[in-house]
Amino acid sequence: MAGDGRDVIKILTHEHREVEDMFDELSAATDPAERRRITDDVTIELVRHSGAEEMNLYPAVRRFEPGGDELADKEISDHAEVELIIKELEQADTEHRSFTTLVRRLIDDVSTHVQDEEGNLFPRLADKATGDELRMLGEQVQSAKGIAPTRPHPSAPNTPPLNKLLAPGAGLVDRVRDHLSGRGRG
Template structure:
């Protein structure tokens, strides 16, 4: 996600390319957030007790903020100063959120569940990202089982919209390798 944001910024002055990288970024963030809400946060609540519940609730609030702001981007034109400013704000928030998860959430969870269960959760997270919504849905529930159900209902509609969405071309991706 950070690379996509970097590519968005490097494409300054090329609105088409910025739109493609922004779409890729939003696609990745939406899938990642729902995957965490379905897989990681329930594990935190189950294995870390009250502290896990508190951390998961804080993370869900961060996700809600991001979803609401990504949703606002849908009504804006990529590459404009307003769009870029809001995207910068979202990325600053995500950077703090991700750092907090990596420092405060995942180490105690991995310690509690052990390496094998951690690898299993990571594989489940990766699989889940294939089936979840690819767009922000700020009004959707953010806790299973309702989040899971609504997500699986929204995913096909999102995937249909993706067919008509411009994403980075293979040439654009190769240029950044």
């Protein structure tokens, strides 16, 4: 939906609510195949969302916000922790107790991160950036999600310029793998 005129804060807040709905669905699922399908969907959404934020939102935070480097670095660190949990979930047996523990850790970590973004980062950015700048960032984030990876790559760079150079290639490879495996079409 690039070019729909929504600002970055509205777009990302909407995505946060979608992820929370997916978490509710995952928490309620009991069928192992259904748990795997939902986990794959959550993974795709979180990895794309994080990649888009790292490519566009956090560089803007560094630019607009005094002390933005520290703020952006903390958010990127949160993403790295979540990505490690997602990587573990990819390998975990959906019928094993450890899967439920990993899901709980993921939900808790993402929830804390979302609260921090919505309660701290977004208001600070809204205070410093103009409406046009926020809308432009929204378009950039939506565009980035179209090329961002869909699988965790914990060792990949997560800051510009390398993430902007390498993410589209990783994203393409991930989408080809997803297409061939049927992942994400549940």
